[in-house]
Amino acid sequence: MPEGHTLHRLADQFQRLFIGRSWRVTSPQGRFTAGAAQLSGRAPERAEAWGKQLLVHVGADIWQVHLGLYGAFSFRGDTSFDAAETLGAPRTAAAQLKPEYADDGWIIPVAAVGAVRARIHVPNGWADLRGPARCRVLNPMQYEALIARLGPDPLRQPPGEIREPLLEQFRVNLARRRVSIAAAVMDQAVIAGVGNIYRAESLFVAGIDPHTPANELPGARVDALWQTLTDQLRTGAAEGIIRTLRENDPYLGLRGADVHDYRAGAAVRSGAAVRRHWVYQHQGTPCLRCGETVQMRQLQGRRLYWCPGCQVR
DNA sequence: CATCGATGTTTAA
Protein backbone atom coordinates (compact mmCIF):
# COMPACT_ATOMS: atom_id res chain seq x y z
CA MET A 1 0.00 0.00 0.00
CA PRO A 2 2.54 2.66 0.87
CA GLU A 3 3.05 4.63 -2.31
CA GLY A 4 2.18 8.33 -2.27
CA HIS A 5 -1.58 7.84 -2.43
CA THR A 6 -1.53 5.96 0.90
CA LEU A 7 0.35 8.74 2.68
CA HIS A 8 -2.12 11.35 1.50
CA ARG A 9 -4.98 9.24 2.82
CA LEU A 10 -3.08 8.90 6.05
CA ALA A 11 -2.56 12.65 6.36
CA ASP A 12 -6.28 13.17 5.72
CA GLN A 13 -7.14 10.64 8.40
CA PHE A 14 -4.82 12.36 10.88
CA GLN A 15 -6.39 15.67 10.00
CA ARG A 16 -9.83 14.27 10.74
CA LEU A 17 -9.06 12.32 13.92
CA PHE A 18 -6.18 14.01 15.72
CA ILE A 19 -5.51 17.53 14.57
CA GLY A 20 -6.26 20.24 17.13
CA ARG A 21 -6.71 17.71 19.92
CA SER A 22 -4.33 17.09 22.77
CA TRP A 23 -2.99 13.58 22.43
CA ARG A 24 -0.97 11.12 24.49
CA VAL A 25 1.91 9.48 22.69
CA THR A 26 3.72 6.37 23.91
CA SER A 27 6.09 3.78 22.49
CA PRO A 28 4.94 0.37 23.75
CA GLN A 29 7.84 -1.24 21.90
CA GLY A 30 10.28 1.18 23.53
CA ARG A 31 12.09 2.32 20.41
CA PHE A 32 10.50 5.77 20.23
CA THR A 33 10.35 6.61 23.92
CA ALA A 34 12.07 9.99 23.81
CA GLY A 35 10.19 11.18 20.73
CA ALA A 36 6.88 10.03 22.18
CA ALA A 37 7.53 11.94 25.38
CA GLN A 38 8.40 15.03 23.38
CA LEU A 39 5.12 14.90 21.44
CA SER A 40 2.81 13.73 24.20
CA GLY A 41 0.37 16.09 25.91
CA ARG A 42 0.43 18.53 23.01
CA ALA A 43 -2.00 19.18 20.16
CA PRO A 44 -0.83 18.67 16.54
CA GLU A 45 -1.75 21.60 14.28
CA ARG A 46 -1.40 20.07 10.84
CA ALA A 47 -0.70 16.79 9.09
CA GLU A 48 0.69 16.78 5.58
CA ALA A 49 2.00 14.23 3.13
CA TRP A 50 4.83 14.88 0.72
CA GLY A 51 5.49 11.89 -1.45
CA LYS A 52 5.87 8.95 0.90
CA GLN A 53 6.57 11.10 3.95
CA LEU A 54 3.98 11.80 6.63
CA LEU A 55 4.76 15.05 8.45
CA VAL A 56 2.77 16.02 11.52
CA HIS A 57 3.39 19.51 12.84
CA VAL A 58 3.31 19.90 16.61
CA GLY A 59 4.33 23.43 17.45
CA ALA A 60 7.81 23.88 15.99
CA ASP A 61 8.43 20.14 16.07
CA ILE A 62 7.60 17.89 13.17
CA TRP A 63 6.90 14.19 13.56
CA GLN A 64 8.27 12.41 10.49
CA VAL A 65 6.97 8.95 9.65
CA HIS A 66 8.06 6.91 6.65
CA LEU A 67 6.28 3.56 6.38
CA GLY A 68 8.92 2.00 4.18
CA LEU A 69 8.00 -1.31 2.67
CA TYR A 70 5.92 -2.74 5.49
CA GLY A 71 5.05 -0.07 7.99
CA ALA A 72 1.39 0.49 8.85
CA PHE A 73 -0.96 2.56 10.99
CA SER A 74 -4.03 0.92 12.47
CA PHE A 75 -6.87 2.84 14.12
CA ARG A 76 -9.37 1.82 16.77
CA GLY A 77 -11.88 3.64 18.88
CA ASP A 78 -15.50 4.76 19.00
CA THR A 79 -17.81 5.18 16.02
CA SER A 80 -15.91 8.19 14.67
CA PHE A 81 -12.92 5.85 14.30
CA ASP A 82 -14.91 3.11 12.57
CA ALA A 83 -14.30 4.48 9.10
CA ALA A 84 -10.58 4.80 9.78
CA GLU A 85 -8.80 2.16 7.78
CA THR A 86 -5.49 0.50 8.41
CA LEU A 87 -3.03 2.28 6.17
CA GLY A 88 0.20 0.74 5.00
CA ALA A 89 1.27 -2.84 4.61
CA PRO A 90 -1.60 -5.36 4.61
CA ARG A 91 -2.68 -6.34 8.09
CA THR A 92 -5.65 -8.33 9.25
CA ALA A 93 -8.48 -6.10 10.38
CA ALA A 94 -9.08 -5.91 14.12
CA ALA A 95 -12.32 -7.15 15.56
CA GLN A 96 -15.06 -4.64 16.34
CA LEU A 97 -14.31 -2.80 19.55
CA LYS A 98 -16.72 -2.39 22.43
CA PRO A 99 -15.50 0.94 23.82
CA GLU A 100 -14.82 1.22 27.54
CA TYR A 101 -13.88 4.46 29.23
CA ALA A 102 -11.67 5.37 32.16
CA ASP A 103 -12.70 7.81 34.90
CA ASP A 104 -11.10 10.69 33.03
CA GLY A 105 -13.38 9.97 30.06
CA TRP A 106 -10.64 8.62 27.81
CA ILE A 107 -11.25 5.39 25.97
CA ILE A 108 -9.29 2.45 27.34
CA PRO A 109 -7.09 1.00 24.61
CA VAL A 110 -6.47 -2.71 24.28
CA ALA A 111 -2.96 -3.89 25.12
CA ALA A 112 -0.48 -3.33 22.33
CA VAL A 113 0.10 -6.51 20.33
CA GLY A 114 3.43 -7.06 18.62
CA ALA A 115 5.97 -4.36 17.91
CA VAL A 116 4.11 -1.08 18.28
CA ARG A 117 6.61 1.72 17.71
CA ALA A 118 4.19 4.49 18.55
CA ARG A 119 0.67 4.69 19.95
CA ILE A 120 -1.24 7.94 19.80
CA HIS A 121 -4.27 8.28 21.95
CA VAL A 122 -7.10 10.80 22.07
CA PRO A 123 -10.25 10.56 24.26
CA ASN A 124 -12.26 8.57 21.72
CA GLY A 125 -9.67 6.39 20.02
CA TRP A 126 -6.08 5.58 19.25
CA ALA A 127 -3.69 4.60 16.46
CA ASP A 128 -0.79 2.14 16.46
CA LEU A 129 2.26 2.46 14.25
CA ARG A 130 4.23 -0.68 13.38
CA GLY A 131 7.30 -1.29 11.29
CA PRO A 132 8.09 2.21 10.01
CA ALA A 133 11.38 2.74 8.21
CA ARG A 134 11.52 6.21 9.81
CA CYS A 135 9.89 7.59 12.92
CA ARG A 136 11.50 10.61 14.49
CA VAL A 137 10.93 14.19 15.56
CA LEU A 138 12.47 16.86 13.35
CA ASN A 139 13.36 20.43 14.19
CA PRO A 140 12.56 23.12 11.60
CA MET A 141 16.04 22.92 10.07
CA GLN A 142 15.84 19.16 9.63
CA TYR A 143 12.37 19.56 8.17
CA GLU A 144 13.63 22.07 5.61
CA ALA A 145 16.50 19.76 4.70
CA LEU A 146 14.08 16.88 4.17
CA ILE A 147 11.75 18.92 2.00
CA ALA A 148 14.68 20.24 -0.02
CA ARG A 149 15.59 16.80 -1.27
CA LEU A 150 12.07 15.80 -2.30
CA GLY A 151 10.87 16.28 -5.84
CA PRO A 152 7.41 17.60 -6.73
CA ASP A 153 4.49 15.49 -5.52
CA PRO A 154 1.61 15.29 -8.05
CA LEU A 155 -0.84 15.03 -5.16
CA ARG A 156 0.24 18.45 -3.92
CA GLN A 157 -1.70 19.91 -6.84
CA PRO A 158 -5.37 20.83 -6.43
CA PRO A 159 -7.63 17.98 -7.61
CA GLY A 160 -8.17 18.12 -11.35
CA GLU A 161 -5.43 20.67 -11.91
CA ILE A 162 -1.90 20.63 -13.25
CA ARG A 163 0.30 23.16 -11.46
CA GLU A 164 2.83 24.46 -13.95
CA PRO A 165 5.65 25.06 -11.41
CA LEU A 166 5.51 21.44 -10.24
CA LEU A 167 5.44 20.08 -13.77
CA GLU A 168 8.31 22.40 -14.67
CA GLN A 169 10.34 21.06 -11.74
CA PHE A 170 9.67 17.53 -12.99
CA ARG A 171 10.89 18.50 -16.47
CA VAL A 172 14.05 20.07 -15.07
CA ASN A 173 14.76 17.10 -12.82
CA LEU A 174 14.43 14.63 -15.69
CA ALA A 175 16.55 16.74 -18.01
CA ARG A 176 19.38 16.47 -15.49
CA ARG A 177 19.41 12.66 -15.34
CA ARG A 178 20.98 10.26 -17.73
CA VAL A 179 19.60 7.19 -15.98
CA SER A 180 16.61 5.38 -17.47
CA ILE A 181 13.19 6.90 -17.01
CA ALA A 182 12.35 3.78 -14.98
CA ALA A 183 15.09 4.61 -12.49
CA ALA A 184 14.35 8.35 -12.53
CA VAL A 185 10.65 8.06 -11.80
CA MET A 186 11.42 6.02 -8.65
CA ASP A 187 13.93 8.63 -7.47
CA GLN A 188 12.11 10.65 -4.81
CA ALA A 189 14.26 13.68 -5.63
CA VAL A 190 12.87 13.65 -9.17
CA ILE A 191 9.21 13.09 -8.33
CA ALA A 192 7.86 12.25 -4.88
CA GLY A 193 5.34 9.51 -4.20
CA VAL A 194 5.91 7.08 -7.06
CA GLY A 195 6.66 3.47 -6.12
CA ASN A 196 7.13 0.25 -8.02
CA ILE A 197 3.49 -0.24 -9.02
CA TYR A 198 2.89 3.31 -10.24
CA ARG A 199 6.20 3.21 -12.07
CA ALA A 200 5.18 0.15 -14.05
CA GLU A 201 1.61 1.23 -14.63
CA SER A 202 2.27 4.86 -15.53
CA LEU A 203 4.99 4.03 -18.04
CA PHE A 204 2.68 1.45 -19.59
CA VAL A 205 -0.28 3.82 -19.90
CA ALA A 206 1.96 6.59 -21.22
CA GLY A 207 3.45 4.13 -23.71
CA ILE A 208 7.04 4.84 -22.70
CA ASP A 209 9.88 2.31 -22.94
CA PRO A 210 11.22 2.21 -19.38
CA HIS A 211 14.80 2.02 -20.66
CA THR A 212 14.62 5.41 -22.37
CA PRO A 213 17.19 7.76 -20.83
CA ALA A 214 15.35 10.30 -18.71
CA ASN A 215 17.02 13.27 -20.39
CA GLU A 216 16.09 11.99 -23.86
CA LEU A 217 12.38 11.74 -23.20
CA PRO A 218 10.65 14.28 -25.50
CA GLY A 219 8.92 17.17 -23.74
CA ALA A 220 5.46 16.14 -24.80
CA ARG A 221 6.00 12.68 -23.35
CA VAL A 222 7.34 14.11 -20.09
CA ASP A 223 4.19 16.18 -19.76
CA ALA A 224 2.01 13.19 -20.64
CA LEU A 225 3.77 11.09 -18.01
CA TRP A 226 3.18 13.77 -15.36
CA GLN A 227 -0.50 13.88 -16.35
CA THR A 228 -0.76 10.08 -16.19
CA LEU A 229 0.87 9.92 -12.78
CA THR A 230 -1.32 12.75 -11.51
CA ASP A 231 -4.45 10.90 -12.64
CA GLN A 232 -3.33 7.52 -11.30
CA LEU A 233 -2.20 8.83 -7.91
CA ARG A 234 -5.37 10.90 -7.55
CA THR A 235 -7.53 7.85 -8.26
CA GLY A 236 -5.48 5.78 -5.84
CA ALA A 237 -5.84 8.39 -3.11
CA ALA A 238 -9.59 8.55 -3.67
CA GLU A 239 -10.12 4.79 -3.73
CA GLY A 240 -7.44 3.71 -1.27
CA ILE A 241 -6.17 1.09 -3.66
CA ILE A 242 -4.03 1.08 -6.78
CA ARG A 243 -6.33 0.19 -9.64
CA THR A 244 -4.97 1.31 -12.98
CA LEU A 245 -6.86 -1.22 -15.08
CA ARG A 246 -10.64 -0.95 -15.23
CA GLU A 247 -13.04 -3.53 -16.55
CA ASN A 248 -14.63 -1.05 -18.93
CA ASP A 249 -11.34 0.20 -20.37
CA PRO A 250 -11.82 0.60 -24.14
CA TYR A 251 -8.54 -1.17 -24.85
CA LEU A 252 -9.97 -4.28 -23.22
CA GLY A 253 -13.18 -4.05 -25.23
CA LEU A 254 -11.20 -4.00 -28.46
CA ARG A 255 -9.44 -7.23 -27.67
CA GLY A 256 -12.11 -8.93 -25.59
CA ALA A 257 -9.37 -9.54 -23.06
CA ASP A 258 -9.92 -11.61 -19.98
CA VAL A 259 -9.42 -9.43 -16.91
CA HIS A 260 -9.59 -12.25 -14.41
CA ASP A 261 -6.58 -12.50 -12.16
CA TYR A 262 -5.32 -16.04 -11.87
CA ARG A 263 -2.24 -15.35 -9.77
CA ALA A 264 -2.15 -17.67 -6.80
CA GLY A 265 -3.81 -16.12 -3.79
CA ALA A 266 -4.53 -12.82 -5.50
CA ALA A 267 -8.26 -13.39 -5.49
CA VAL A 268 -8.21 -14.39 -1.85
CA ARG A 269 -6.14 -11.40 -0.76
CA SER A 270 -8.02 -8.80 -2.72
CA GLY A 271 -11.46 -10.25 -2.15
CA ALA A 272 -12.08 -10.21 -5.89
CA ALA A 273 -10.60 -12.07 -8.81
CA VAL A 274 -10.61 -9.05 -11.09
CA ARG A 275 -7.20 -7.94 -12.17
CA ARG A 276 -6.16 -4.39 -11.30
CA HIS A 277 -2.91 -3.82 -13.18
CA TRP A 278 -1.83 -3.86 -16.80
CA VAL A 279 1.72 -5.11 -16.35
CA TYR A 280 2.67 -5.10 -12.66
CA GLN A 281 3.23 -8.75 -11.65
CA HIS A 282 1.86 -10.00 -14.97
CA GLN A 283 5.15 -11.01 -16.57
CA GLY A 284 4.95 -13.91 -18.99
CA THR A 285 1.29 -13.31 -19.87
CA PRO A 286 -0.08 -11.62 -23.01
CA CYS A 287 -0.46 -7.85 -22.82
CA LEU A 288 -4.16 -7.02 -22.60
CA ARG A 289 -3.68 -4.22 -25.11
CA CYS A 290 -1.44 -5.67 -27.82
CA GLY A 291 -0.92 -9.36 -27.05
CA GLU A 292 2.88 -9.19 -26.69
CA THR A 293 4.31 -11.00 -23.69
CA VAL A 294 4.73 -8.79 -20.63
CA GLN A 295 8.38 -8.63 -19.55
CA MET A 296 10.01 -8.45 -16.12
CA ARG A 297 13.56 -7.87 -15.02
CA GLN A 298 15.48 -6.81 -11.97
CA LEU A 299 16.55 -3.15 -12.05
CA GLN A 300 18.49 -1.70 -9.13
CA GLY A 301 17.12 -4.29 -6.77
CA ARG A 302 13.47 -3.82 -7.75
CA ARG A 303 11.34 -5.65 -10.27
CA LEU A 304 10.52 -3.73 -13.43
CA TYR A 305 7.52 -4.76 -15.55
CA TRP A 306 6.70 -3.56 -19.05
CA CYS A 307 5.16 -4.48 -22.39
CA PRO A 308 7.66 -4.29 -25.26
CA GLY A 309 4.79 -3.94 -27.75
CA CYS A 310 3.08 -0.93 -26.20
CA GLN A 311 6.05 0.84 -24.68
CA VAL A 312 8.41 2.42 -27.17
CA ARG A 313 11.02 5.15 -27.32
C1' DC B 1 9.15 -24.20 12.77
C1' DA B 2 11.95 -22.10 9.13
C1' DT B 3 12.08 -19.33 5.22
C1' DC B 4 10.39 -15.93 2.00
C1' DG B 5 8.57 -11.82 0.22
C1' DA B 6 6.40 -6.96 -0.03
C1' DT B 7 3.63 -1.01 -2.91
C1' DG B 8 11.12 1.27 0.42
C1' DT B 9 15.40 3.59 1.52
C1' DT B 10 20.04 4.00 3.50
C1' DT B 11 24.65 2.56 4.14
C1' DA B 12 28.65 -0.18 3.16
C1' DA B 13 31.63 -2.36 -0.08
Place this chain on the structure above:
DNA sequence: TAAACCTCGATGC
Protein backbone atom coordinates in the same frame (compact mmCIF):
# COMPACT_ATOMS: atom_id res chain seq x y z
C1' DT C 1 25.92 -4.13 -6.29
C1' DA C 2 24.79 -6.00 -1.83
C1' DA C 3 23.37 -5.94 2.70
C1' DA C 4 20.88 -4.01 6.42
C1' DC C 5 16.74 -2.44 8.44
C1' DC C 6 11.70 -2.20 9.90
C1' DT C 7 7.37 -6.43 10.60
C1' DC C 8 4.32 -10.09 9.89
C1' DG C 9 1.43 -13.12 6.89
C1' DA C 10 2.00 -16.76 3.54
C1' DT C 11 4.26 -20.70 2.20
C1' DG C 12 6.86 -24.86 2.58
C1' DC C 13 8.86 -28.91 4.96
